[in-house]
Amino acid sequence: MATLKDVAVLAGVSVKTVSNVVNGYGFVKPENRRRVEDALSATGYRPNIGARNLRRGRTGFIALVVPELSIPYFGELAGGIIAAAAEHDWNVLIEQTQGDRDRERETIAALGPHMVDGAIISPQAVETADVALPRVPAVLLGEHPLALPLDHVGIDNVTAAHTATRHLIDAGRRRIAVIGQHPTRGTAVQRLAGYRQALREAGLPEIVAPALRYHHHDGAEAMAALLAEGDPPDAVFCFNDMLAFGAIRAAVDHGLSVPHDIAVVGFDNTEHSAYSVPALTTIAPDKAALAKAAVDLVRRRAGGDTDLPPQHVQIPFVLEVRESTR
Incomplete structure (x- = not known):
């Protein structure tokens, strides 16, 4: 393997110049x-990243802690964070917790400066009393309420849910159900609040179908239960795209047409949403901006900028209107 000295001899310059x-x-x-x-x-010289990181007093890794990579939103987000981290010579270690409280607590407790330079954490079940402040610079994603003095990156879930519900109201729908209500999950609580606010403003009734997990079959089961009632909904707002895909499958299995009989809106704008049949109307957060903001905050803290109070970065979103509502 070529060394800096080999390059310097061939170029006719000093090793310091090559290093620069x-x-x-x-x-x-x-x-x-x-x-x-x-x-x-x-x-063909390639720098020794490990040696460079040791000289800089860093490991060259950051951690990403998410519930499930099988949920497309987290898979796509992980890809964005890996790309953003690579711009700063960081590799990303990914840990899945399956939304389990004990695994989240143990994973956060294990984060240390001997292992990573910082962490990006999407908590789902852990409570503030369960965890101590991480021993490395850490950024929280999502809206799970942890009363820790940490930087946070997220979107305005209340306004996003209001926007999705308002879209269905403006399309003439009057029995609008929601799939995804969860009693404690922060994002679910906020999205439910936005949904309820839009319905109150329009004088329409709430129709709530809970889903403790956000997979295809959960959406299908919730939609089947809604359609089994005497007065089924004419629209459904789902708290993620996977729930929406499951809901559409159940509606079709019941002989309904989407969107003619029932309109469906999702949340996350995962890649499949543009290619499903019908293509899914969904809330689209700027995932690339979210990933970049999270990595930048970790880099800032890891670089020694520890005096600023915790930062909250709010990422924009848009409603992508597609065939499932028009």
């Missing part, structure tokens, strides 16, 4: 930079 080019420093003469870049290409 490799590390992106600006104070190198253009002619020397060109010669070094040519020599780097000719020798």
